Amino acid sequence: MSKKIFVTGGAGFIGSHLVQRLVNEGHKVVVADILLRGNKINPETFRKIQFHQADVRDSAAMLELSKGCDLIYHFAAVLGVDVVADNPVETMDTEIIGMRNICHAALTNGIKKIMYASTSGIYGHSAIDQTVTETINVDPRTSYAIAKRYNEIYLAAMYQEKGLESISVRFFNIYGPGQDERMVIPRFLEQARKNKPITVYGTGEQTRDFTYIDDTIEACMLLTEKIKGSEIYNIANEHEISIRDLAEKIVALSASKSPIQFLESPSKRYDYEVGRRWGSSEKLFGITGFKPGIGLEEGLNYVLNSPLKRVV
Numbered sequence: 001m002s003k004k005i006f007v008t009g010g011a012g013f014i015g016s017h018l019v020q021r022l023v024n025e026g027h028k029v030v031v032a033d034i035l036l037r038g039n040k041i042n043p044e045t046f047r048k049i050q051f052h053q054a055d056v057r058d059s060a061a062m063l064e065l066s067k068g069c070d071l072i073y074h075f076a077a078v079l080g081v082d083v084v085a086d087n088p089v090e091t092m093d094t095e096i097i098g099m100r101n102i103c104h105a106a107l108t109n110g111i112k113k114i115m116y117a118s119t120s121g122i123y124g125h126s127a128i129d130q131t132v133t134e135t136i137n138v139d140p141r142t143s144y145a146i147a148k149r150y151n152e153i154y155l156a157a158m159y160q161e162k163g164l165e166s167i168s169v170r171f172f173n174i175y176g177p178g179q180d181e182r183m184v185i186p187r188f189l190e191q192a193r194k195n196k197p198i199t200v201y202g203t204g205e206q207t208r209d210f211t212y213i214d215d216t217i218e219a220c221m222l223l224t225e226k227i228k229g230s231e232i233y234n235i236a237n238e239h240e241i242s243i244r245d246l247a248e249k250i251v252a253l254s255a256s257k258s259p260i261q262f263l264e265s266p267s268k269r270y271d272y273e274v275g276r277r278w279g280s281s282e283k284l285f286g287i288t289g290f291k292p293g294i295g296l297e298e299g300l301n302y303v304l305n306s307p308l309k310r311v312v
Contacts, residue, residue, distance in 0.1 A: 004028040006069040006111075008056050008102065009076030010049075013179045014117065014171070016040035017213050018073060021221060023048050032056065032065050033076065040178045056098030059105075066105040071224070074102045075117040078144070080182030088143035095147035096154075103158050113227045115220065118152055118168040120209075120236070120279055121145040131280040134170070134232050152232060159230035167227050169220060172236035172279045175299065176213030177306035185210065188247055189303065192256035201265040202273060204244030209278035211237040212299035215292035219281075222288040236279025237292045246296075253300055 005022055009015040010031030016039075022029050023045050032054040033039070041049070054061040056076045066072060076098055078084055078091040099116070106114060123132045124139030140146045155166040175185040191198045219235045241249075247260045265273055281291045294302075 002026045002028065003070040004030070004068055005071050005073065006030045006032070006066040007073045007075065008032050008062075008098070009074075009117070011035060011039040011041050011051070012037065012075065012077075012079070013040055013176075014174055014213065014216065015073075015075045016042075016045075016178060017176065017217050018075065018220060019049060020045045021217050025221075030065055030069065032061065037180060037182075056101060057093060059101045062098075062101040062105045063108060066102075066111060067109050069109065069111055070113075072102060072106055072111055072114045073117075073220075074099065074114055077117060083182060084142065084144045091143045092147045095144075095151055099151045099154055103154070103162075103164060106164055107162055112163075112165055113224075114155065114164065114166040115224060115227065116151060116155060116166060116168045118148045118170045118232070119145060120170050120172040120234070120277060122149045122152070122170060123274075123277060125274055129276075131236075131238065131278055132234070133280045134234055134283055156230040165227050166230050167223050168230075168232045169223065170232060170234045170236075170279070171216065172209045172211050172234065172277075174211050174213055174216050174235075175303065177303055179213075184208075184243065184246070185250075185300070185303070188250045189254065189300075192250050192254040192258045195257045197261035198247045198251065198258045199261050199263055200243055200247055201263055202243075204247065204260070204262060205242050205275075206273060207240040207242050207276045207278065208246075209236050209238065209240050210246075210296055210299070211235060211292050212294040212302070215294050219284055219288070219290060219292065222290050223284070226287050233284050233287075234279045234281055235284060235292065236281045237294075237296070238279065238281055239296065240276065240278035241296060249297065250300065253297065254304060 011033035126139040158164040
């Protein structure tokens with residue numbers, strides 16, 4: 001059944017893919033985005049939505065734009081390690097003030113369900129010797145991760161006190177077409193395309209779990225139908241790869257002549273440089289029957305062969 005859906009951060013990388021899926025399924029979509037990094041929604045989809053350049057920290061705007069909506073996807077955030085490290089106040093304000101405004105708008109407008117984009121960064125340095133599940137003790141250390149964890153707790157409190165239902169999804173290094181160079185995979189791909197040195201911070205032995213965007217959106221859509229109470233779900237591919245191996249794989253797949261250059265990590269990146277992290281999607285599978293299944297090499301080939309479609 002067609003719904004009216006409000007998406008914050010809908011012009012960003014993950015948000016734009018979500019918006020396209022919602023439009024394709026016949027929903028009426030209202031998007032709010034500050035457009036700090038441009039608009040990644042493709043032109044055809046953009047013509048089918050209501051778009052508003054608005055900041056989630058603007059309470060009146062969030063209240064007005066969400067009127068008549070059945071569901072909110074709250075995906076607005078400040079992203080990128082260097083951007084976040086240089087702008088910790090803006091990062092936390094966007095998260096905390098934005099969440100307060102979204103919950104106020106939902107309660108005022110009778111919207112009963114929210115999906116919130118959280119992060120695997122919440123796990124911090126905890127449980128690096130195993131896959132991380134939603135039940136382990138978290139260890140957020142950065143402004144971004146702390147604010148994300150605060151919002152998860154805030155949503156749990158909102159359900160307890162106000163009955164506002166939500167799911168927080170902890171994303172594990174999402175990648176895909178349209179992502180910009182604040183993130184490691186598009187940065188490596190761009191360096192490889194230009195045959196420039198691929199710059200790796202530290203030894204490159206640190207590992208991450210990369211999840212393709214289509215798998216991510218599929219998981220979000222399936223979880224949307226399961227929003228009940230206040231829950232947290234990982235969306236992870238369940239495979240780890242070292243950053244060194246990632247760089248080598250990208251060089252090979254793109255037939256690049258780029259050398260791999262190892263750089264000392266700036267001090268501001270210290271709390272972000274976790275030695276090992278890969279996630280479990282068992283809880284996701286248990287409720288939806290779905291796990292991300294697009295392998296890294298397959299996903300990288302999709303990115304290499306996909307034209308970027310943007311509205312600026």
